Amino acid sequence: MDLFTALATVFTFLAAMAFILWRPNGLNEAVPALIGGLLMFAIGSVNLSDLADIAEHVSGAAITIIATMVMAIALQSFGFFHWITDKLQSYAKGSGIRLFWLINFLCFLMTLFFNNDGSILITTPILILLFKKIGLKKHEQIPYLISGAIIATASSAPIGVSNVVNLIALQMIGLDLYAQTEMMLIPCLAGLIFLALLLYAVLYKRIPKTLPDPHAKSPLHYRAHPLRDRHHEPKKMPPEQKRQRMMISVLLFVLVLRIGLFAASFWGIPIWIVAATGSAAILTWRYLVLKKSPLDVLKKTPWHIFVFAFSMYMMIYGLHHAGLTRLLATGLQPLLSENMMHSTIAMGALVTVLSNLFNNHPALMVSTLTITHMDLQPAHLQTAYMASIIGSDIGSLILPIGTLATLIWLHILKINHIKFHWREYIRITFVTILPTVLATLFLLYGWLRLFY
Numbered sequence: 001m002d003l004f005t006a007l008a009t010v011f012t013f014l015a016a017m018a019f020i021l022w023r024p025n026g027l028n029e030a031v032p033a034l035i036g037g038l039l040m041f042a043i044g045s046v047n048l049s050d051l052a053d054i055a056e057h058v059s060g061a062a063i064t065i066i067a068t069m070v071m072a073i074a075l076q077s078f079g080f081f082h083w084i085t086d087k088l089q090s091y092a093k094g095s096g097i098r099l100f101w102l103i104n105f106l107c108f109l110m111t112l113f114f115n116n117d118g119s120i121l122i123t124t125p126i127l128i129l130l131f132k133k134i135g136l137k138k139h140e141q142i143p144y145l146i147s148g149a150i151i152a153t154a155s156s157a158p159i160g161v162s163n164v165v166n167l168i169a170l171q172m173i174g175l176d177l178y179a180q181t182e183m184m185l186i187p188c189l190a191g192l193i194f195l196a197l198l199l200y201a202v203l204y205k206r207i208p209k210t211l212p213d214p215h216a217k218s219p220l221h222y223r224a225h226p227l228r229d230r231h232h233e234p235k236k237m238p239p240e241q242k243r244q245r246m247m248i249s250v251l252l253f254v255l256v257l258r259i260g261l262f263a264a265s266f267w268g269i270p271i272w273i274v275a276a277t278g279s280a281a282i283l284t285w286r287y288l289v290l291k292k293s294p295l296d297v298l299k300k301t302p303w304h305i306f307v308f309a310f311s312m313y314m315m316i317y318g319l320h321h322a323g324l325t326r327l328l329a330t331g332l333q334p335l336l337s338e339n340m341m342h343s344t345i346a347m348g349a350l351v352t353v354l355s356n357l358f359n360n361h362p363a364l365m366v367s368t369l370t371i372t373h374m375d376l377q378p379a380h381l382q383t384a385y386m387a388s389i390i391g392s393d394i395g396s397l398i399l400p401i402g403t404l405a406t407l408i409w410l411h412i413l414k415i416n417h418i419k420f421h422w423r424e425y426i427r428i429t430f431v432t433i434l435p436t437v438l439a440t441l442f443l444l445y446g447w448l449r450l451f452y
Helices: 003-022 030-043 048-078 080-092 096-113 116-134 138-154 164-173 177-206 239-266 271-290 295-300 304-321 324-338 340-358 360-372 378-393 404-415 422-448
Strands: none
Touching: 003 030, 003 304, 030 304, 048 080, 048 116, 048 164, 048 239, 048 271, 048 295, 048 304, 080 096, 080 116, 080 239, 096 116, 096 138, 096 177, 096 239, 116 138, 116 404, 138 177, 138 404, 138 422, 164 304, 164 360, 164 378, 177 239, 177 378, 177 422, 239 271, 304 324, 304 360, 324 340, 324 360, 340 360, 340 378, 340 422, 360 378, 378 422
16 A cells, blocks of 8 residues: 555544544434545555455344344333333332442443443433432432443443444454353453442442432323233233233343343354344234334334444554554564463553544454454464453543443433533543453453463
8 A cells, every 4th residue: 555545544534533423413423434434445445355354244243233222122112111210210219329229230231131332322311211200400310320321331341242343353353252251251240340339439429318209209100101001901910010021021032032142152153143033023022012013113223333333344444454453563462472461451451542542443443453463372362352342342431432332322411401521521430440441451361361
C-alpha cells in the first residue's frame, strides 16, 4: 500500500469514528460505518477477498445477536419485562439498598441472557418507569442508573455470546464458546462482584436508604395485558396466577435455549443455528398464545447490526493493510512471547486504552487481528485474546465513548430529561473500573495457570 492510500485509510477511519461517536441528529451508527467501509473499498484498502473473509467471520455472530434481540422483542410482547418491574418493586420492600442490589443483579442477568446493548435498551426505560412509579427524585435515580449501566455492559465479559464483537473475535481465535466460557467465567464473575462492591462503596451515600411505601402507590398494572383476556382464562385460575405461570415458562424457555448454545458449541454445531431456531420457536409460541404476527418483530429487529459489524471490519482490515497491526505486532511480540503474565497485562492494558480512545468495537478487532498475525504459542494466543476481552468489555467503561452501550444509555437519559454530566461519570468509573480491570486480569492469569 502506498503512502497516500495509507494516509487516506487512517483519515477515513478517524472521520467515520467521529461520526459514530457523535451521532448527529440521532444518526444510526451503521451509516458512517458503511460509508467508511465503502470509501476504503473505493481507494483500494480493502479488496474482494477481504470481503469474503469478513463475511465468514461476521455472519454467524451477527445472526446470533439478532436472534437474541428478536427473542427480547417477543418476550416484551408477553409482558415479561413489565412483570420483572413489578417484582423489583415488590422485592425491594421499601429498602433503597435492597433495590440497588436487585437492579444490578437484573442488569447482569439481562446481559447474560440477551446481550449488553439489549440489556441497556431494555432495562434503562423500565428502571426510569419504576422510579417514577415509586416517586424517586431524579438525583436519587442516578446511583441505580449508573451502576446498572456499568454492570450491564461489563457483564458481557464472562461469555462470548453476550457481545457481537466478542463472538467475532472468538471465531477468529479458533476457540469454541464452551472452552472460552470455561476459562473466562470464574475470573470475570469474581471481577464483576468486585466491581459491584466498589460501585456500592462509591455510591453508598447517594443511595436512598428507604423508598416510598410500596403500598401507598398502586403497583404497575397493565389493563391491556394480552394474558389477561377474560375470554381465554380458565375460570378457576386468577389472572395474576396465569400471568405468573406464563412468565415462569418463558423464563425457563430462555434458560434452556441459553444452555443449548453451549451444548451446540461443545458438539461442534454452529451456535447461530440454535439461536435462530430458538427465536423462530418463541415467535411461533407468541403467535399461538397472543395471535400476533411476526411481521412487527421484523420491523423492530435491529438489522443494522449486520451492516455495522461488516462495515467496521472493512475499516479494520483497511487499517491492517495500512500497517497498523504490523506496527502493534512488532512492539508487542517480545511482551506476549515471554510469559503469560506479560501477555495478560499488556493486552488488557492496550485494549483498555484503545477502547477509551476509539470505542471497544474497533479496539478489540484491531487487537484480535494483531495477535492472530503473530507467531504465538496457543497458550499465549488465547491468553492475549481473553485479556483483550476484559479490556474491551470492562476497561472500555472509563470514558462514556468507550462502548456503544454507554452512548445509548446516555441518549436514553437525555430524552427522559435526566441530567448526567461526563465529569460525574468519569469520577465514578475512574475509581471503580481501573482497579476492576487490574484485579480481573490478575484473576484471569491465576485461573489460566490451571489450564496451561
